[in-house]
Amino acid sequence: MSAYTAFVRSGFLTSLAYRSEVWANIFGKLVQVFARVAIWLAVYAGVTAVDGISIGDMITYALLGGVVMGATRYDRIIRHVGTALKTGDVAVWLLKPVHYPLYLLSIEAGASAYTFLLAVVPTIVIVALVYGMHPPASLFHGVMFAAYCGLSFIIHFLCAAIFGVLAFWLMTIFSLEWLLQSLISLLSGLLIPFWFFPEPFGSIASHQPLAWLVYYPSAVWLGRLDIGQTLLYFGFGIAWAGLLTLALTLLWRRAASRITVHGG
Amino acid sequence: MTPLIEARGVSKRFRQHKRFPGLLGAFKTLVTTEYTEVTAVNDISFDIAAGEAVGYLGPNGAGKSTMIKMMTGILVPSDGTLSVLGRTPHLERMANARQIGVVFGQRSQLWWDLPLIDSFTLHQRIYDIPLTRYQDNLKRFSELLDLKPFLDRAVRQLSLGQRMRAEIVMSLLHDPKILFLDEPTIGLDVVAKDAVRRFLAEINRERGVTIILTTHDLQDIETICPRLIMVDHAKLIFDGQLGKLRSALGSARRLTLEFATDPGPVVLSTATLTNDDGLIKHYLLEREEVSLVQILSEVGSTRDLKDVALHEPNIEEVIRTFYQRRNTASATTP
């Protein structure tokens, strides 16, 4: 395992090498979160609650989206995997006694930790001070929110890595990046929580894996799920993560064997 | 003793989908199932024993990198069997990886954004090198290749020569039994090339690390590798000591005869006249067994011979004439 913890560290340190990006990063995130908050303020103008959800809930929801989606960058992962496969640089990793997907996960964990500490936390603090933010519904919900955040990172990583490996066979890296971006904005709950979706779209949306990126972690914080549901959906999320891991492993094996048999 | 590396009739064929030019061609490319086959390595066999240093030489596209990739396990042979340290490399890639070191002159394995020393510590973690062993190796290698001044510098700020030295040091930190190098001296200046060569020769001699290196630079082979494997158009054309290359490939010696007075045309059966300047005449000696005495006796003592010079071709020349002959031969047989 020690090699992988070393990768986490170097992912963190590599981000540190681009220190100047921190300010751009904070600024970009501030704009995004303020934009989402502004939309909800406009929607709620003159109304105290919609479907039993107050403007305070929605501002908190918008902020939580920034917490869970602010650090991990699907575009960075897709580009990393995609270019390594397309340029053949991945051969270097086939020469080492490490598993490439695990290496990727470790690097990304380090990079995400860096962005989280240096860009996400300051942004959220600033916006929360300006608009106020609800605390978690209970201690249980607060703890489970942290667990859901971990799951969100894993599923986020798996989806992006799968898209990255697909770039080996399909399309350009850029178009896959764009496709995943659209899917995430619509299906993760980042822009609009599923409780505002008309049926049956709400039920469909809340059963696909991207829902665990933003929707479930935020819904748990807000106490929209009771204790039983919180645990149940955590289990579903783990099951999705397992399926996605399987898919990534199979795709990666195919790509690796294609590289070693056909030379890329 | 069983050899460390054993190649038996190894071949590699690449399939490439046919591509058609132009916009319409692009659509045709999408649906076509036609492909062209490129044979990169054709029926090559050799044995390499522990402690050897072997130079793998050949013109561009001869299949050198392909062979290295097969021996390191990142490419699967299409035909034949390959055994490295008793294993089939592509089937046991991970186990193999721990016992070999690989340097690609064209592809960096260092961590671009981190200080050089971080690449080395990561390597220590990846290969699980015992700490004292790692520190000893690092100290020794970085002294030999003079890396100390750059250890704290980010890799992207290193010059090509500094980086290549670092790549070589890293590839040796886990005490590999075999070191594969694909064009390790590419793009280096004379001084850096020399440092790398002397280092590799020393590693091979002192630590008994088996070295296989591809190169276009004969000097590399002269300094590091007593043994030379030469390939051309995917086929093995020579395997043996460098010194034997000339007789194996049979390159012509050059003879210059200088006369005090112009004797007119002098035709010899043992040598071919290539250039007649009157007083000075140049010949080519194509047959290996012809001796200077034979030639002189044929010239005879009646002519006013002033000086004789016989040029043994150097290895560069041998190889150049070999390639040229081969190219003209393949040009005339379509």
Ligand SMILES: Nc1ncnc2c1ncn2[C@@H]1O[C@H](COP(=O)(O)OP(=O)(O)OP(=O)(O)O)[C@@H](O)[C@H]1O
């Ligand atoms: N992945 C691949 N797909 C298709 N053809 C390939 C592939 N890799 C190499 N080839 C072809 O195989 C042949 C040998 O290539 P290789 O890279 O082994 O040559 P080389 O001897 O290393 O040449 P150089 O001195 O230029 O590095 C070339 O004709 C090359 O075009």
Ligand SMILES: [Mg+2]
């Ligand atoms: Mg090559």
